Amino acid sequence: MFADNKSLPPSYSLNISVLSQLFNSTTNSYKYLFFSALLDILERNLFDCELISFRELVVEMLANAWYPHVFFKLSFGKQDQIATKLDQLNIQSKDEAITRKNILISVINQYNVDDVINSLMRYVPFRLIRPFFAEELQGIKDYSINSNVTKLSTQLFEQKKPLYCFNCENYKLIDSIILHPEWVNYIRENFLIxxxxxxxxxxxxxxxxxxxxxxxxxxxxxxxxxxxxxxxAKYWKLIIEKQPIKCIYSNNILDKNSISVDHYLPWSFVAHDQLWNLIPSIHTVNSSKSNNIPSSNYLDKFINLQHQGLVISNKILSQNEWLRYVDCYLNDLKINEPNDLLKLELLTRAYQQTFKPLISLAKIQGFSTNWNYREECG
Structure with a gap:
């Protein structure tokens, strides 16, 4: 097994150590924006794509950079040209809807971005995966890096397993990347992290x-x-109708007409509303908890409540409706069979394997990870 960065899950077949080095000694925003664009495109396509064009990547990069540049005039670095490229496009809108990324991408797609593609894609795609070929590139002159990375990424695609190779042997004619399927699977399985x-x-x-x-x-x-x-909320109200449920934080019996739906891992960290991270609570808990992550003392209660909800909902909902609700559990908790969700031991193991790296990452990012509810706080 390859050694891995402390924030990234390990792999038996991929070099996670190299992945963790991709942003070392970075002097501009391009690599971050490029890799983020790659992740966003994969997610939007449900991880069912291997070839991504430079144009699609650049439009995504510009969309990601537009908001911090236009709204807050943030600096991307002295050597960085991304803000200049955005200013040249002069994308303006008084409509607040443009801040929604899908609309912003549609707007940018109406512009001629050929110059931006030629500029941003001249080095970034080649230099980003350079660490995968550190040994082979020793002593190579800088002006030869692009052509050598192009050749190596194809020749060693199955041996070194870089993130991607390219769609043409002549690096000057390349206009797309071809993702390594094992990396697509790794990213899909560990996307949140x-x-x-x-x-x-x-x-x-x-x-x-x-x-x-x-x-x-x-x-x-x-x-x-x-x-x-x-x-x-409808899901949890159906369960409360069938069986009394206590708030895991306050220990109060929950009233279905006055529950608050709580993100156990805060929304500001996970940025999603998947049911596997949501439980009912009393309103004062939600306001008190804010963006904090609960103390580990609550985790078993949380898992038990989720299990209780899954068991009850399995009995009262039709099979198709229940499967619709639990699909996110299967995908994100990496549980193979729907019926395994009804087994507390398997569910507990899946939650612990999912939550441990997420909570570690949240702690690194500055989230408080030891929140406890006190009635006087509410």
Missing amino acids: VKGWVAWEWLNYMQKNNSNVPNLARKLFPLVQRKSLAEQ
């Missing part, structure tokens, strides 16, 4: 270039319109 790791590296880089900017983390990413939790 990999995404969080890249966001943390990006935050550290931007902090160096914007040291006096308060609350920087909230200024790096496009505004996300929080979705209603009505469907998740």
